[in-house]
Amino acid sequence: MGLALLAGSQATVMLLGLLSVAPSVRESPGGAGAPGPASSLPYALFGLGSGALVLYAALGDVLAGQEHSAPAAPSAVALTLSMGPAEWLLYRFRSGSLAGLRSTGTPHAFRRATLRTGAECLAGYLLVLMALGLTANALWPDAPALTAVRLTDLLLLGVVLWTWLLLQSFGAVLGTAAVCCAAALAQTLALLTHLTDPHGVALTVYATAAAVQALLVRTLLGRATAHR
Known part of the structure; x- marks a missing residue:
């Protein structure tokens, strides 16, 4: 069934x-x-990379061969369900950035208003993701405990995914695909080399990817021309 x-x-x-x-x-x-196949390739790579990261979020312990490990399926469920609110918050960001474009008079003021709107939308998404993660983990039978480390992994991955979607919505496809594939490749290599701490690897990979994505958002979306 x-x-x-x-x-x-x-x-x-x-x-x-x-x-x-x-x-x-x-x-x-x-x-x-x-559009031809070449122009669609970055989107395909982004989908492949993000799918691999969500897979590792759910099965990282199992793939790493840890004893008594169980799939962290609630994390994957929470990420999947959060995509609806994520898209709504992308719309809210666009609305807020256009309002800032009309109400600010200098490039610096516009950049500050845009980044503030982005931070508010990202914070809203992370609150939703955390609520979904806690709820799914509480309802899922025999789910592994959602420790502080696991929750941090989930929220950092949420930062990465939401900023990827944000940048893609403004046409910054190549950069997001490159970061996505690099993060997925790093986790894959960590599993193939049998590193014993998948959560430590995930924290490093997600934090690095999130920092790169934040820099891209600040650089690309802080310009008024990106919103016209």
Whole structure:
């Protein structure tokens, strides 16, 4: 039954995606206006990298071969469910940044207003993610304890994913894909070399990726031209 539901939901998503892109393909003679495979590659790499990171968040202990380990499935559930609020907060960021564009008179004031709006939206997302993580962990049978380290891992990964989505929504695709794939590769290498502390590795990888993403947000989205 579970497998049938999973396959059915995946088929539904694929069908909805095809229905969404079909009109634009039909409007382009011979599909001439449709983006080619090369332009779609960064999005595919981003999806692959982010999927690997969520997989490691759920199965890091198991893949590392730790004794008496169990899948941290509630973390993956919390991240998945948080994508709805994440998209709404992206919309709120766009609205707030456009309001700042109208109300500020200097580039410095606009950058300060934009970064403040981004920080508020990110804080809101992390509160939602933490609530979802705690709730899912409490309801999930035999789930591993959501320790302070695990919760920090989850929230740092949330920072990384939300800032990736934010940058992608403004067209900064190559940078986000590069950071995403580098983070996923770092965790993969850590598992292949049998490092014994997957949570320590995750903290380092997520914190580094989050710092790079924050720098990209400050650099790229602090300019008024990015919002026009």
